Amino acid sequence: MRLIMAEVFNSWQGEGGSVEGSAFGRRQIFVRFAGCDLHCQWCDSKEYIDASRVSRWRYEVEPFTGKFEYRPNPASVDEVVDAVLRLDTGDIHSISYTGGEPTLQVKPLKALMERMKELGFDNFLETHGGLPELIKEVAHLVNYASVDIKDESAGATDDWKDLVLREVESIRILKEAGAKTYAKLVVTSETKLENVRWYAELLNGLAPLVIQPREPIDVPQERLMEFYGEAARIMGRKNVGLSFQVHKYLNVL
Ligand SMILES: C[S@@+](CC[C@H](N)C(=O)[O-])C[C@H]1O[C@@H](n2cnc3c(N)ncnc32)[C@H](O)[C@@H]1O
Numbered sequence: 001m002r003l004i005m006a007e008v009f010n011s012w013q014g015e016g017g018s019v020e021g022s023a024f025g026r027r028q029i030f031v032r033f034a035g036c037d038l039h040c041q042w043c044d045s046k047e048y049i050d051a052s053r054v055s056r057w058r059y060e061v062e063p064f065t066g067k068f069e070y071r072p073n074p075a076s077v078d079e080v081v082d083a084v085l086r087l088d089t090g091d092i093h094s095i096s097y098t099g100g101e102p103t104l105q106v107k108p109l110k111a112l113m114e115r116m117k118e119l120g121f122d123n124f125l126e127t128h129g130g131l132p133e134l135i136k137e138v139a140h141l142v143n144y145a146s147v148d149i150k151d152e153s154a155g156a157t158d159d160w161k162d163l164v165l166r167e168v169e170s171i172r173i174l175k176e177a178g179a180k181t182y183a184k185l186v187v188t189s190e191t192k193l194e195n196v197r198w199y200a201e202l203l204n205g206l207a208p209l210v211i212q213p214r215e216p217i218d219v220p221q222e223r224l225m226e227f228y229g230e231a232a233r234i235m236g237r238k239n240v241g242l243s244f245q246v247h248k249y250l251n252v253l
């Protein structure tokens, strides 16, 4: 079984804040899949969106050295498992599957998750959640899930409201399967308060929410706290948090 890979590296989880299900500050091995069906304006992984242009993938030779080796795509599941195991520093909290959008290659994603589970690792899925029918195929293998709610201002797709409803459905599926799941909302200076209210109503009683400013940050602090306050009023004060992309400030992968 083959897949289009982007990169494999060892770092600490830089996002998620402190809500339940977050692995912020935990050491992970990141497995980044190539290819995505959305086009968030602010995506920081744009070079991996068009899978047909990702002719090779890279894996870190040693954690935090910035030294990589390259292999051609498509990769085999075995090659990826080998790259992950080479980066096992013995203190790994979980394996993060990110991208691009990992669920688009659901068969190899499932095979990888099964292998890592057999090897004693927990699986952490980072997903846009827009494809609940694919989420269903892996939900039973997921220990932790970070599911994005794509704000209107992300410009991810034409029918953004329908996307939000599918993301919430994915969260429901993951929760029912027993995965510790939270929603991540990337906000910009264009984010509307009424939209934040709507997301909070959909998530109320289902999963906690982290509000993550788009990098580079353009949302004023007062606005951020206004979003926070509204979400907390609807969802409860223990179910909302802030998240920042801390790895970018520390200059690590
Ligand atoms: C590159 S995405 C890959 C996983 C999946 N496609 C998704 O969007 O959730 C990984 C995470 O990075 C976040 N992200 C990407 N670019 C960002 C930016 N410029 N500022 C803040 N968060 C960003 C996304 O919102 C998502 O939570």
Ligand SMILES: Nc1nc2[nH]cc(C(=O)O)c2c(=O)[nH]1
Pocket: 011, 012, 013, 014, 015, 030, 098, 099, 126, 247, 252, 253
């Ligand atoms: N350190 C670190 N934490 C992350 N959390 C989510 C990431 C991602 O790109 O999915 C990411 C990433 O690329 N690096």
Ligand code: SF4
Pocket: 036, 037, 038, 039, 040, 043, 044, 045, 046, 049, 099, 100, 101, 128, 156
């Ligand atoms: S869904 Fe994720 S990978 Fe795809 S464009 Fe948006 S942020 Fe980037």
Ligand SMILES: [Mg+2]
Pocket: 044, 045
């Ligand atoms: Mg990232």
